Amino acid sequence: MERVEEAAKAARDRGLTEPYRRALVLGTGLSPVVDLLEDPISVPYSALPGFPVPGVTGHGGVLVGGRIGGEPVLVLSGRSHFYEAGDVAAMRLPLETLAALGVETLVLTCSAGSVNPDLAPGGLCVIRDHINLTGLSPLVGEPGDARFVPLGDAYAPEIARGLHSAAADAGVACADGVYMFFPGPNFETAAEIRAARILGADLVGMSVVPEVVIARRLGLSVGAVAMVTNFGTGLAGAAPSHDETKRMAREGSAALARLLSRFFGNGEHEH
Numbered sequence: 209m210e211r212v213e214e215a216a217k218a219a220r221d222r223g224l225t226e227p228y229r230r231a232l233v234l235g236t237g238l239s240p241v242v243d244l245l246e247d248p249i250s251v252p253y254s255a256l257p258g259f260p261v262p263g264v265t266g267h268g269g270v271l272v273g274g275r276i277g278g279e280p281v282l283v284l285s286g287r288s289h290f291y292e293a294g295d296v297a298a299m300r301l302p303l304e305t306l307a308a309l310g311v312e313t314l315v316l317t318c319s320a321g322s323v324n325p326d327l328a329p330g331g332l333c334v335i336r337d338h339i340n341l342t343g344l345s346p347l348v349g350e351p352g353d354a355r356f357v358p359l360g361d362a363y364a365p366e367i368a369r370g371l372h373s374a375a376a377d378a379g380v381a382c383a384d385g386v387y388m389f390f391p392g393p394n395f396e397t398a399a400e401i402r403a404a405r406i407l408g409a410d411l412v413g414m415s416v417v418p419e420v421v422i423a424r425r426l427g428l429s430v431g432a433v434a435m436v437t438n439f440g441t442g443l444a445g446a447a448p449s450h451d452e453t454k455r456m457a458r459e460g461s462a463a464l465a466r467l468l469s470r471f472f473g474n475g476e477h478e479h
């Protein structure tokens with residue numbers, strides 16, 4: 209059996225049998241968002257053959273199926289990052305498994321640093337586009353023409369609109385921005401943060417981009433929301449730290465949960 213089929217079968221055998229169309233990936237410190245799910249069924253990544261076991265504190269490592277507002281949703285709580293083992297395609301199998309379970313729409317969440325003085329820590333930001341100058345693509349090594357994935361509108365405009373209207377309904381402030389991918393795990397230098405701003409970024413972070421590329425390769429529609437946990441190095445405030453990232457993400461996860469609850473609980477938000 210193909211690896212993906214094996215993982216999807218293991219998920220179904222554990223009770224994830226709904227006709228899931230939509231899924232959510234939760235980033236650092238954002239695992240409390242899982243509490244949104246009604247009738248949750250949790251499957252640890254360790255029970256899903258080929259799934260990575262995330263080694264970062266603040267990441268859960270569990271696939272949860274449930275409902276939000278009656279609508280079936282799958283949640284990947286915990287992600288693997290490039291910086292863990294140098295594998296930029298570490299999330300390929302989990303995302304392929306979502307697609308095999310029926311998922312068509314994927315919403316990614318993450319924590320991020322802000323390089324935009326108007327976008328302060330504690331805020332939420334819908335990601336509209338990204339910059340990836342790392343030289344890394346999860347599609348390197350893939351044979352065939354399908355690897356030449358176009359990334360115009362990689363962040364589906366209708367999902368971004370849906371996320372904004374869900375934020376408005378939930379009374380949660382939410383900006384709009386461009387995310388620049390840094391490989392980590394070290395934080396950026398002050399010069400890199402200045403460069404990111406000059407190049408057109410609002411946010412910097414160590415995830416999202418490989419997942420967007422994989423998801424587009426799989427034909428999924430993608431949306432993404434970042435929780436701003438700090439200003440980038442050299443901007444206001446103390447130097448970024450993982451403790452601060454986790455603490456701020458936890459504190460902000462209630463607002464993010466309200467936004468996502470509106471988005472997923474109301475299929476109309478996609479249109």
Ligand code: HPA
Binds near residue numbers: 413414
């Ligand atoms: N840089 C990179 N990734 C991050 C940051 C940051 O400042 N904050 C949260 N994730």
